[in-house]
Amino acid sequence: MDLFNSLLVIFLLLYSIAPSVSSVxxxxxxxxxxxxxxxxxxxxxxxxxxxxxxxxxxxxxxxxxxxxxxxxxxxxxxxxxxxxxxxxxxxxxxxxxxxxxxxxxxxxxxxxxxxxxxxxxxxxxxxxxxxxxxxxxxxxxxxxxxxxxxxxxxxxxxxxxxxxxxxxxxxxxxxxxxxxxxxxxxxxxxxxxxxxxxxxxxxxxxxxxxxxxxxxxxxxxxxxxxxxxxxxxxxxxxxxxxxxxxxxxxxxxxxxxxxxxxxxxxxxxxxYGCSFTAKVDGCDAAGSVLTKVVLSIAGVAGLIFCFAGHRLFPLVVCVAGFLYFVFLSFILLSDFVNWSHDVRVGVSAVLGVVGSLLFFFVFFRFYLVLAFVLLHGIILGFVFSSILFFSPFGDLSFWQNLLDYWIAFVCGMLFPAVVLLMWPRTLNIVATAVVGSYAFIVGVNSYIQGVLSYIVLDIIKKAVMPTYVSAYTDYPFEMPDIILASVWGVLAISGIIFQMWRERKDKRPALPPWLYRKWKESRLQYRELSSRSRESPGERRRLLETAGTASVSSYGSLSDNK
Missing domain, CATH: 2.60.40.10 (Immunoglobulins)
Structure with missing residues (x-):
C-alpha cells in the first residue's frame, strides 16, 4: 500500500511539472x-x-x-x-x-x-x-x-x-x-x-x-x-x-x-464566407458535388427549353409551377417557420413538385393558355429585373428603402410580359430561350464559381431577409464571367431565332392545342368505333361464307366436301 501511495505521489508530481517542461x-x-x-x-x-x-x-x-x-x-x-x-x-x-x-x-x-x-x-x-x-x-x-x-x-x-x-x-x-x-x-x-x-x-x-x-x-x-x-x-x-x-x-x-x-x-x-471548423455547411460544402449535379441537370434541361421550349409547352408549364411554388414556399417558410436551411429547401422542393402537378392539371383541364403564357412572361421579367438590379443601377442609395426597391422590381418584372402579351407565341419563345439559356449558364457557372448565379440568388436573399436590401453587392465581373455572359446572350438570341423559324416553317398554330379536348375527342372516337363493331355483327362473318350454304370446309380442313 505504501508503494502504491509513493507511485501515486510521483505520478502527480510528474504530471504537474509536465506542461512547464514541454512548453517551449x-x-x-x-x-x-x-x-x-x-x-x-x-x-x-x-x-x-x-x-x-x-x-x-x-x-x-x-x-x-x-x-x-x-x-x-x-x-x-x-x-x-x-x-x-x-x-x-x-x-x-x-x-x-x-x-x-x-x-x-x-x-x-x-x-x-x-x-x-x-x-x-x-x-x-x-x-x-x-x-x-x-x-x-x-x-x-x-x-x-x-x-x-x-x-x-x-x-x-x-x-x-x-x-x-x-x-x-x-x-x-x-x-x-x-x-x-x-x-x-x-x-x-x-x-x-x-x-x-x-x-x-x-x-x-x-x-x-x-x-x-x-x-x-x-x-x-x-x-x-x-x-x-x-x-x-x-x-x-x-x-x-x-x-x-x-x-x-x-x-x-x-x-x-x-x-x-x-x-x-x-x-x-x-x-472565405464559410467556416473551416463547422461540421455542417462548412467550407468543404461550398461547391459540393451534389450542388454541381443538380445544377448540371438544370443546365441540360435549360438548353433543351432554349431551343424547343415552345414545342414543349406542357412541360414548360410544369417547370413554371415548380419554380413558382419553390420560390414562394421558401420565402414563407423563412419568414414564419424557424427551420434549418436544409429542411426549408427540402420542404420547398416537395411543394414545388405539388405546384408542378397542379399547374399541369389546370392547363390540361381548363386550357388557360394565355394565363400560363403570362406566367412564363413574369418569369422572364423576373430575370430581366434581376439583371437590372444586379448592375450598378441596383447599388444606388435610393433602393435601400425596402418599399421603393420592391415597387421598382415588380414594375421591371411585369414590363416584358405586358409589352409582349399581344404576341403570346413570341412572348413564350423569348421567355423559354432567355430563361433556359440562363439555366444552362448557371450549370456551367457551378464548375468555375463565377458570379452570374448571384443575379437571381441576390433577389432571393432580399426576399428572405429585408435587411439585405442595404447590403453591398458589387461582385467582381472577371473574364470567365464576361465569357459566360456573352455565351448566354448568343444562346438566347439563337434560341429565339431557331424557335421562330421552326414554328413558321411547320406552319403550326400560335398556341398549343387543348390537351383535354384532344383526349376527350380520342375517347369519343374510340367509343364510336367500339359501338359500331358491336352493332354490325355481319362484319364479323367469314368472307367466304355465302347465304344458303350449309357448310363450307375451312381452309386446311381434312374433311371432304360432298
Missing part, C-alpha cells in the same frame, strides 16, 4: 513595417520583439498577426489577460502608444491552443504624430484600444463591425482626446475596403500574402475596392456585404482625419 519559449525579432512568418503550437510561446527607432515622431504602433483558419492568442504581456492587453482571433490586433514606446522595444506574445503547428504572420506598423488612432474610442471593449475588425458571416451575407477611432496627438507632449466628452474624434470619417483573392482555393500562402496587400494605408488604397460610401461619427459602424462562400476576401477600414489629412488602417481580416 521562443524569442524572435520583428522589424517595423516588415512581415515575419512564424510557427506556433500548443507547447510553443512566441515572443516578438519590435525595436522602436529613436524617432520622436512615432505616435503609436499597431501590432497585428494573422492565420488562415484557426484562432490564436496575441498579448502584450507573457501572462494573458483578455480584459486588458490580449485578444484571441484569427486576425488579432493591438495598439501600443504613449510611454511604452520610450523604452525602445515593444513585445508581442503569440500563443496557440492547437496541437498541430500553426503558421502565423505578424507585422508592426508605426504612425506619426496626429495620425488618427483606429479603434481608439471603444468604451466597451476588452482592450483599451481595439483596431481589429469584428467579422461575422453566413452563406448569405457578411457583417463587418469596427470601433470608433480617436483623433491623433503630438507624440512629443500631447495626449489623446478623451472619448467620453464627445471631443475632436467626432469629425473622423471611415471607409471600408475589400480585396478578393483565391476563389474556391484555400491555399495558405495565397491567404497570408493577401492580407499584406490590405495592411498599410498605401496598400489598401492600391489594392482595395471601396465598399459603399464613407461613414461619419453618427453612422452605425456596421457594414453588410453579400457573401460568396468559398471566395477569399480581405476586409479593412481606413480612418481619415480631415483636419490633418492623415489616414490610419485598422487590422485586416481574412474570411
Amino acid at each position: 519559449f521562443v524569442t524572435k525579432h520583428l522589424e517595423l513595417s516588415k512581415t515575419g512568418r512564424y510557427e506556433i503550437s500548443a507547447n510553443t510561446s512566441m515572443e516578438l520583439i519590435v525595436d522602436v527607432t529613436d524617432d520622436s515622431s512615432i505616435s503609436f504602433i499597431v501590432l497585428q498577426a494573422h492565420s488562415q483558419k484557426y484562432p490564436f492568442v496575441a498579448s502584450l504581456n507573457e501572462s494573458v489577460d483578455y480584459y486588458d492587453n490580449a485578444m484571441k482571433s484569427t486576425n488579432p490586433g493591438l495598439v501600443v502608444d504613449g510611454p511604452v514606446l520610450k523604452y525602445g522595444t515593444v513585445e508581442l506574445f503569440l500563443m496557440s491552443e492547437l496541437i498541430a503547428t500553426q503558421v502565423v504572420e505578424a507585422m508592426a506598423i508605426a504612425y506619426p504624430s496626429y495620425s488618427p488612432i483606429p479603434g481608439g474610442c471603444c468604451l466597451t471593449c476588452d482592450v483599451a484600444i481595439d483596431p481589429s475588425l469584428n467579422v461575422s458571416f453566413n452563406p448569405w451575407y457578411t457583417k463587418i463591425r469596427f470601433q470608433l477611432g480617436n483623433s491623433g496627438y503630438d507624440a512629443m507632449d500631447g495626449d489623446p482626446t478623451l472619448c467620453e466628452g464627445g471631443g475632436g474624434f467626432t469629425y473622423l470619417t471611415y471607409q471600408l475596403y475589400l480585396y478578393r483573392f483565391g476563389e474556391m482555393s484555400y491555399d495558405e500562402d495565397l491567404a497570408l500574402d493577401a492580407w499584406q496587400k490590405m495592411a498599410t494605408v498605401d496598400a489598401v488604397k492600391s489594392y482595395g475596392t471601396e465598399v459603399g460610401s464613407s461613414l461619419s461619427f453618427s453612422d452605425v459602424k456596421l457594414v453588410t456585404v453579400s457573401s460568396q462562400p468559398g471566395q477569399g476576401v480581405v476586409y479593412n477600414v481606413l480612418v481619415h482625419d480631415p483636419k490633418h489629412d492623415l489616414y490610419a488602417a485598422y487590422v485586416p481580416y481574412i474570411t
